[in-house]
Amino acid sequence: MPDNENPFKLIEPNGQVPENLKKALVSEIDTIRNTSTVIELFVGNFINALTASFSNGNGEVVEK
Amino acid sequence: MNVKKLTDEQLVAHFIETQKNLYFEQLYDRYSDKVYRKCLSFVKDDAKAEDFTHDIFMKLVLNLSSYKETAKFSTWLYSITYNYCIDQTRVSKKYSEVGLDENYDLADDDDDAEIAELEAQQLNKALKQILPEEKSILMMKYQDDLSIKEISDSLDISESAVKMRLLRAKEKLRKVYLEGVLFWGVIIAKVASLFFSQD
Numbered sequence: 001m002p003d004n005e006n007p008f009k010l011i012e013p014n015g016q017v018p019e020n021l022k023k024a025l026v027s028e029i030d031t032i033r034n035t036s037t038v039i040e041l042f043v044g045n046f047i048n049a050l051t052a053s054f055s056n057g058n059g060e061v062v063e064k
Numbered sequence: 065m066n067v068k069k070l071t072d073e074q075l076v077a078h079f080i081e082t083q084k085n086l087y088f089e090q091l092y093d094r095y096s097d098k099v100y101r102k103c104l105s106f107v108k109d110d111a112k113a114e115d116f117t118h119d120i121f122m123k124l125v126l127n128l129s130s131y132k133e134t135a136k137f138s139t140w141l142y143s144i145t146y147n148y149c150i151d152q153t154r155v156s157k158k159y160s161e162v163g164l165d166e167n168y169d170l171a172d173d174d175d176d177a178e179i180a181e182l183e184a185q186q187l188n189k190a191l192k193q194i195l196p197e198e199k200s201i202l203m204m205k206y207q208d209d210l211s212i213k214e215i216s217d218s219l220d221i222s223e224s225a226v227k228m229r230l231l232r233a234k235e236k237l238r239k240v241y242l243e244g245v246l247f248w249g250v251i252i253a254k255v256a257s258l259f260f261s262q263d
Binding site: 005010011014016017018024 | 104113
């Protein structure tokens with residue numbers, strides 16, 4: 001069926017998405033990415049610090 | 065590298081690999097208006113359609129790693145769009161699955177001539193009165209030109225189930241459409257009869 005005969009194509013709205021939405025999305029994606037990096041760093045460092053506190057200088061875990 | 069020359073699938077792969085916004089922005093530029101218009105046809109409200117578009121693209125970014133290249137990117141994105149719009153506009157009434165076996169193998173139903181006969185404005189009114197699930201499957205078939213196989217992949221149902229749902233949706237649309245046409249026919253006939261009886 002040609003597009004100009006197809007009523008479903010004729011009723012398609014012709015609005016355009018506002019410009020600001022792209023900026024909002026990109027900054028939100030940045031925030032999510034930055035937050036996950038901070039969490040990764042924090043959790044990673046926390047685990048490293050915990051492991052270091054339970055081990056002696058040779059890297060062996062000290063049993064208490 | 066010229067991002068404009070990359071295919072959608074390549075853009076997805078680059079975005080997952082490098083996490084650079086540049087690739088996402090290109091995908092957004094290609095599809096944001098399409099997605100926004102689909103949302104508009106479900107909600108008829110600019111602000112709501114904008115919110116829906118925002119949420120759909122966020123969903124897209126968060127689920128991008130689950131995208132498999134077995135389906136076209138556009139088909140995958142449209143299925144997210146339709147599913148989101150259906151969820152948001154779903155009426156409490158459940159889709160009636162009773163009475164017809166969706167595994168029944170239907171012949172390909174290509175009565176496009178019947179669709180072409182519908183008048184656009186009346187069709188728009190009729191589409192508002194059917195369930196969002198029915199509306200979306202009709203839009204996939206007749207507005208996005210997706211094949212039965214592509215619809216079945218994006219809705220995760222069998223091809224015979226797609227054919228059955230399409231058939232039901234078309235029957236419902238036809239019924240609502242004819243009711244609308246009949247309603248206006250009766251009104252015009254009444255007004256005409258009143259007008260002529262006064263003469």
